[in-house]
Amino acid sequence: MTTLTASDHNPDDLRRREGPVFMSGNLPPDVPEVFDARYGAALDAVLTRRSPSRLIGAHQYRGSDRDRAAGAAFTARRLGTTPAPERVVVANGTQSILTQLLSGLVPRGGVLAVEELTYPTIRTFVSMLGIDLAPLAMDGEGIDPDAFEHICRTRRPAALYTMPTLQNPTTGTMGDDRRRAIADVCRRHGVSVIEDDIYSLLPAAAPPPLSVYLPELSWYVLGTAKSIAPGLKVAYVVTPDAESAKARFWPGVRSTYWMVAPINAAVATGLVEDDGATAIIDAVRAETHARHELVTAALDGIGHRTTPESLHVWLPVPPGRTAADFAAAALAAGASIGTSATFYVGDDTAPETVRFGVGAPPDRGALQRGLTAIRHAYHH
Ligand SMILES: Cc1ncc(COP(=O)(O)O)c(C=O)c1O
Incomplete structure (x- = not known):
């Protein structure tokens, strides 16, 4: 059997570790320490x-x-x-x-x-x-x-x-x-x-x-x-x-x-x-909570909407800027995020708001890098 290492990545893997941090999806965080044993059993x-x-x-x-x-x-x-x-x-x-x-x-x-x-x-x-x-x-x-x-x-x-x-x-x-x-x-x-x-x-x-x-x-x-x-x-x-x-x-x-x-x-x-489902859901919830502590710290002073159990954050961009510009600035700084236009089906114009996932980055370190990029995009 071949043993995969972190570098044997699949280019289609959304949680890949190189390039901008993937935050446009709202996947649940990976919890292998609980998931692998319960799913395997x-x-x-x-x-x-x-x-x-x-x-x-x-x-x-x-x-x-x-x-x-x-x-x-x-x-x-x-x-x-x-x-x-x-x-x-x-x-x-x-x-x-x-x-x-x-x-x-x-x-x-x-x-x-x-x-x-x-x-x-x-x-x-x-x-x-x-x-x-x-x-x-x-x-x-x-x-x-x-x-x-x-x-x-x-x-x-x-x-x-x-x-x-x-x-x-x-x-x-x-x-x-x-x-x-x-x-x-x-x-x-x-x-x-x-x-x-x-x-x-x-x-x-x-x-x-x-x-x-x-x-x-x-x-x-x-x-x-x-x-x-x-x-x-x-x-x-x-x-x-x-x-x-x-x-x-x-x-x-x-x-x-x-x-x-x-x-x-x-x-x-x-x-x-x-009850493996309960154990996995509890682990996903706990990891989501832990990740939101990083979100709260990184978005200090920045108006946004989320809850500690939400897989994503909804963030109005600063006045005078568009969601598309903000997302481009975040990407240049190292985080790929989504804009409201993707979600808006109304008759008016979409609010100038971006959405980013908290669970999608492969680990808390990657999330922190992505949050730093988003904060940078907000202030520059
Ligand atoms: C509201 C909502 N429903 C359904 C899905 C996808 O569900 P499934 O993968 O089971 O088709 C998503 C995924 O982003 C979603 O946001």
């Missing part, structure tokens, strides 16, 4: 328990019974009660669930309501599917309920895609009342909700999902990419009822790309069952 247990050919030899449209039961237990961490496993679909990541839901819930030419600053991939998916976007004005807690009410009356969206907890990119979190208010607008106008709760497992205490207030119209999506590992490629969706799970995720829709690789699902199931 779960993988060993799967291979001991099951014949690999039995495991991998057949398609699993919505995940095996055991995988869906694990998905029910995993999503119960947020939902507060355990959904019936028949309502759970195990898929190969959040993006697959999103394309499958968007194409099923919003007709071609129909309208999807979204936060005016949103996950950029949504733009790619709606253009692929011929869906129009209705951007929603936001305040510090996310979607403004009055603006949403207005859009429901004037544009009649079929669905809302939202991230109520640690919103990407603004890091805002809706309080309980805001969640109820948005659920209420959806109910009155018959708008389905796709709730992407991917950042919600790092905060030790986050308000219950919006879906709790609107179970009959909600598709609650909880991926593992931001709390366990981006390459695990396992995400769960809790559907309004068992029938809709079958209707949206079955081969009759003539595609099967959302299906999880059975080995990945089985390892994720093992991690849920033996």
